[in-house]
Amino acid sequence: MDAVQLVVVVVVGLGLWVLWRRHRFPGGWAFAFSLKYESDREALASARQRAREVSRRAAETESAALVGFTSAQTAYERRLRQLEQQIARLRNPGTGERLGGLGELVLFRHVLMVTSRAGERSIELAGLDARFDTGKTNHSIYLTEATGRVHRAKYPHLLPAPDDQQRFDEEAVRDFTVAIQNAVADENSFRARIPQQLAKAEEALQDARADTRAQKAARDRLAQVRQRNRQDPHRKAADSKLEEALQDWESLTGRMPPT
Incomplete structure (x- = not known):
């Protein structure tokens, strides 16, 4: 800041102070x-x-x-x-985290998603039965829902490949079947605990609402x-x-x- 600018600042500051004091x-x-x-x-x-x-x-x-x-x-x-x-969350846990997928099936914590030419749908894990089977051209995972409805997921394994279809190793399909079975077991256990957890949470909510101390x-x-x-x-x-x-x-x- 040069001398002229300094003088201007001082003059402006002094002017403002005078106005403030007069006020x-x-x-x-x-x-x-x-x-x-x-x-x-x-x-x-x-x-x-x-x-x-x-x-x-x-x-x-x-x-x-x-x-x-x-x-x-x-x-x-x-x-x-x-x-x-x-x-x-207890009343409607949703799909939960993704646990894995193979072919047309994607496994989540609470549901199994099926993607096919007909579209996409979800299968509840609670009460689901998953079974592995193999045949001449396909490995299969048979899914029997609690309602009795059955879905078959096919995993081609024939070599050499006659077309551009993906081929699946038997061990990979077996391992994914086991993953589904374990997820089902966890879901069944989770669902069995829900009534008690829900009652406890609802009671806690009622107490919390009343506690305005x-x-x-x-x-x-x-x-x-x-x-x-x-x-x-x-x-x-x-x-x-x-x-x-x-x-x-x-x-x-x-x-x-x-x-």
Whole structure:
């Protein structure tokens, strides 16, 4: 910054300070700057500062109490949301994570997806029976649903390949069948536990909804802080002193200064 720029900054800064001082101590140049009225300005400034300090402390205590109430309310709502989501997952677990796939079958934690020329459909793992078989041209996985409906997934193995079909090793098909069987066992166990887990989660949700003690305590605390701030004798005294200083300045200058 060169000398000219520095002078401009100083002049602008000084001008702004003069305007601020005229605003804070209205009535004319003498009332804003003359040593004759310095004690009057100090009395007004002191009253302003004291009122601001008391008001700031009151705002800080109320803000802390409000944060406590908001936190209690947020924690309450978060607990309800977690339990509601848990219940929703138990009632409808969805497909779950992908565990593997082979040919037209894709195995997920809770379902088996089948993709064929007819489209895509899902088979529930609960109660499913999976069986491996082999023949002259195809390995097969037979899937018997709990309803009795049967689906056969074919895995060609004839060599040399007469066309561009993918060929499948017998061990790979057997291993995938075992993976399905294990997933079915896990799903059956999971489904058997659902009624007890669901009842427990629903009971926990009911208890959580009824437990508003933390919210009530935080709300009462906020109300107490607000009432104490309204009735605070220090705040009333500071406000009264400021009002007196403002009126004294108006009597002196004929202008009411800002608070």
